[in-house]
Amino acid sequence: MKQRTDYTCPLELTHDIIRGKWKPIILWQLNKGTSSLSSLEKSILGISRKMLIQHLKELAEYGIVGKKTYEGYPLKVDYFLTDRGRRIFEAVSILQSVGIELMLEDNRGDFLREKGLL
Amino acid sequence: MKQRTDYTCPLELTHDIIRGKWKPIILWQLNKGTSSLSSLEKSILGISRKMLIQHLKELAEYGIVGKKTYEGYPLKVDYFLTDRGRRIFEAVSILQSVGIELMLEDNRGDFLREKGLL
DNA sequence: CAGCATCCCCACTGATACTG
DNA sequence: CAGTATCAGTGGGGATGCTG
Numbered sequence: 207m208k209q210r211t212d213y214t215c216p217l218e219l220t221h222d223i224i225r226g227k228w229k230p231i232i233l234w235q236l237n238k239g240t241s242s243l244s245s246l247e248k249s250i251l252g253i254s255r256k257m258l259i260q261h262l263k264e265l266a267e268y269g270i271v272g273k274k275t276y277e278g279y280p281l282k283v284d285y286f287l288t289d290r291g292r293r294i295f296e297a298v299s300i301l302q303s304v305g306i307e308l309m310l311e312d313n314r315g316d317f318l319r320e321k322g323l324l
Numbered sequence: 325m326k327q328r329t330d331y332t333c334p335l336e337l338t339h340d341i342i343r344g345k346w347k348p349i350i351l352w353q354l355n356k357g358t359s360s361l362s363s364l365e366k367s368i369l370g371i372s373r374k375m376l377i378q379h380l381k382e383l384a385e386y387g388i389v390g391k392k393t394y395e396g397y398p399l400k401v402d403y404f405l406t407d408r409g410r411r412i413f414e415a416v417s418i419l420q421s422v423g424i425e426l427m428l429e430d431n432r433g434d435f436l437r438e439k440g441l442l
Numbered sequence: 443c444a445g446c447a448t449c450c451c452c453a454c455t456g457a458t459a460c461t462g
Numbered sequence: 463c464a465g466t467a468t469c470a471g472t473g474g475g476g477a478t479g480c481t482g
Contacts, residue, residue, distance in 0.1 A: 207454085214368050214369040215420065218423070242463080254457075279463085280464090281465090294419075297418040302338070375476080393444095401445095447480080452472105452473105452476105455471085461464100461467100
């Protein structure tokens with residue numbers, strides 16, 4: 207993600223980092239314990255492998271996610287939330303609760319039930 | 325902002341709403357009490373009037389900001405955070421603290437001092 | 443002071459195919 | 463299974479000028 211050069215506030219820096227379309231849902235899945243590329247890919251509706259990797263890399267650059275690579279075949283890599291990632295997750299968690307509220311108002315309770323959120 | 329059609333999670337809905345480049349800083353300024361278009365414009369470095377209005381409108385559509393128009397000339401309009409907006413502000417507030425942390429690590433303490441954040 | 447209309451660019455994203 | 467490379471589209475956002 208492109209970073210702006212003039213800031214009014216530090217929050218713009220963080221926002222530029224997590225603006226990416228899939229960033230919050232990636233953090234959400236990581237927090238749930240999903241840790242491999244392929245399981246992340248399967249758990250996130252509509253994401254492509256390219257974007258998944260790109261977003262994970264950006265999140266790692268800013269110390270929001272960590273990565274552990276294991277030796278040998280088949281290849282195995284675990285992604286996880288860092289302490290900082292867990293702090294950002296708190297913000298994502300608020301987005302989730304507001305999202306549920308918005309969907310309820312919009313008569314999308316069926317979706318929420320499907321997902322086991324109601 | 326374009327909304328996706330397939331969701332893994334309600335948080336993606338909220339994220340699509342606040343993804344806009346200036347949305348968080350607008351919420352931040354509104355929470356500080358900045359309420360008119362022109363004062364918002366002046367307080368946010370780099371924003372254009374077009375984007376400011378567009379983002380305010382989108383935030384209003386989802387009940388995150390409210391708008392009060394006064395009669396008479398000169399025109400006067402006040403924007404403000406709704407209850408929902410204040411909840412989202414909690415998330416923005418987390419972004420702010422992480423942003424400060426990131427800037428400190430990146431030796432940008434001078435910027436923070438200029439802004440009175442240190 | 444508040445807000446709308448247009449034109450235009452490029453950054454973000456998606457699709458597809460290939461490699462260790 | 464994890465990751466890279468390339469090409470193409472599109473819509474988000476910047477600039478500018480006009481209106482109530």
